[in-house]
Amino acid sequence: MMKVLLLNGSPKGPASNSIQLANAFLQGAREKQELEIQTYDIYAMDLRDCRGCFA
Numbered sequence: 001m002m003k004v005l006l007l008n009g010s011p012k013g014p015a016s017n018s019i020q021l022a023n024a025f026l027q028g029a030r031e032k033q034e035l036e037i038q039t040y041d042i043y044a045m046d047l048r049d050c051r052g053c054f055a
Helices: 017-032
Strands: 002-008 035-041
Touching: 002 017, 017 035
Parallel strands: 002 035
Antiparallel strands: none
16 A cells, blocks of 8 residues: 655645646556555645744
8 A cells, every 4th residue: 555645735626637647656556556545735724934933
């Protein structure tokens, strides 16, 4: 089993061309072997820059 991490940075979500292309690629890869896919929508996460506070 192969593990795949898919990071989606498009604010369009499932309607974005990038995620549709990635899903098509993964669908083809699934035909050859079993995949464990984990997807994260980066645009929806609350990510912040490091402030150098050493916390």
